[in-house]
Amino acid sequence: MTKKTPEIVVAKSAGFCPGVKHAIEKVIALEASGKKPVYTLGPLIHNRQVTQMLERKQIVAIDTLTQAENKKGVLVIRAHGITPDFQREIENYGMELVDATCPLVKHAQNIIAKFAVQDYHTVIVGDAQHAEVIGLMGYTQGRVNVVSSLKEAQALPHFDKVNVVSQTTQPEAVFYEIAEEVKKHADQCQISNTICQPTKDRQKETIEQAQSADFVIVVGGKHSANTARLAQLCQGLCKHVQHVETDEELDERLVVESPKIFITAGASTPSWVIEGVVFRVKTLRDRATAKL
Numbered sequence: 001m002t003k004k005t006p007e008i009v010v011a012k013s014a015g016f017c018p019g020v021k022h023a024i025e026k027v028i029a030l031e032a033s034g035k036k037p038v039y040t041l042g043p044l045i046h047n048r049q050v051t052q053m054l055e056r057k058q059i060v061a062i063d064t065l066t067q068a069e070n071k072k073g074v075l076v077i078r079a080h081g082i083t084p085d086f087q088r089e090i091e092n093y094g095m096e097l098v099d100a101t102c103p104l105v106k107h108a109q110n111i112i113a114k115f116a117v118q119d120y121h122t123v124i125v126g127d128a129q130h131a132e133v134i135g136l137m138g139y140t141q142g143r144v145n146v147v148s149s150l151k152e153a154q155a156l157p158h159f160d161k162v163n164v165v166s167q168t169t170q171p172e173a174v175f176y177e178i179a180e181e182v183k184k185h186a187d188q189c190q191i192s193n194t195i196c197q198p199t200k201d202r203q204k205e206t207i208e209q210a211q212s213a214d215f216v217i218v219v220g221g222k223h224s225a226n227t228a229r230l231a232q233l234c235q236g237l238c239k240h241v242q243h244v245e246t247d248e249e250l251d252e253r254l255v256v257e258s259p260k261i262f263i264t265a266g267a268s269t270p271s272w273v274i275e276g277v278v279f280r281v282k283t284l285r286d287r288a289t290a291k292l
């Protein structure tokens with residue numbers, strides 16, 4: 001058997017997607033311009049290290065408008081977007097508002113709205129509890145089902161007209177499998193693949209690289225849905241997969257013993273955390289080689 005050359009591949013698509021990067025840059029610029037405090041409606045992203053960094057700069061996540069004391073400061077809508085009703089409510093609240101909704105989430109909202117006014121029922125493939133999906137539901141004119149599995153799609157009723165869309169970060173294979181099932185439940189079915197291009201690129205690269213790796217390290221917040229989904233995708237492709245939040249959690253034995261390591265990260269993972277993991281992986285391997 002030929003021995004594999006030790007190799008560490010870091011995904012080109014690892015880390016902040018353009019929507020998250022834009023939202024973070026926006027709040028940091030607001031804070032730097034003196035508009036304090038800066039409030040975000042919900043955590044800007046699901047990453048503890050970034051949230052702590054933002055809190056140090058007085059950029060604070062709130063759940064309700066009343067938490068913004070005396071209506072001072074500026075309120076930021078995060079990349080996930082919100083419902084049009086909530087947007088109207090905060091516009092009338094009397095605080096300065098900055099909309100950092102990702103243009104690719106806006107695109108999904110617009111597609112839903114376009115078909116909803118033509119009496120289409122909407123089926124969203126995604127996680128009903130996720131902030132982006134809650135926002136998308138607001139564009140459906142109240143006619144919506146959210147499904148996350150084929151089994152849930154099989155239980156759907158019959159529709160005259162249905163528009164199937166996706167949460168922007170869903171796996172494409174899951175989306176099309178569910179969309180094909182929804183088709184069987186409708187006289188007219190519109191399939192709108194609203195998975196964003198950065199997610200498609202990340203999934204494509206992950207599938208290509210994880211298959212030939214001996215160990216995949218997925219870096220990102222334990223509460224980040226897109227990181228967890230990435231790790232799940234890798235589970236089916238590689239024997240050893242570890243989801244770590246920081247370099248401290250690395251499985252040192254696998255780092256040292258695996259010939260090819262593929263390192264990837266979710267859309268909400270900052271570059272400095274990824275770099276920390278890469279540095280530790282290299283250090284552990286160099287140390288092991290030096291001992292030989």
Ligand code: SF4
Pocket residue numbers: 017018019020079080102103104105168169196197198199267
């Ligand atoms: S995952 Fe895609 S849609 Fe969501 S914020 Fe990032 S770029 Fe925008």
